[in-house]
Amino acid sequence: MNSYEVSLAVEALINNLIVGNLRGWAKKRTEAIWKNEIFNCAKIEDLFYYNFKNEFDWQISMQ
DSSP states (O other), X not given: OOOOOOOOOGGGXXXXXXXXXXXXXXXXXXXXXXXXXXXXXXXXXXXXHHHHXXXXXXXXXXX
């Protein structure tokens, strides 16, 4: 029969996900916070509502 040897890398069990990429992690965290703020903003809802009714001009607002 076949015999298998199992080895375990102890370093792989450490749950420190931020090592080496602190700036990237902080950027993703900030993006998540701002997306949450934008999605929960009543003014954004009004903006999309006015756009749906064709009362809002995106071209003028983006200038």
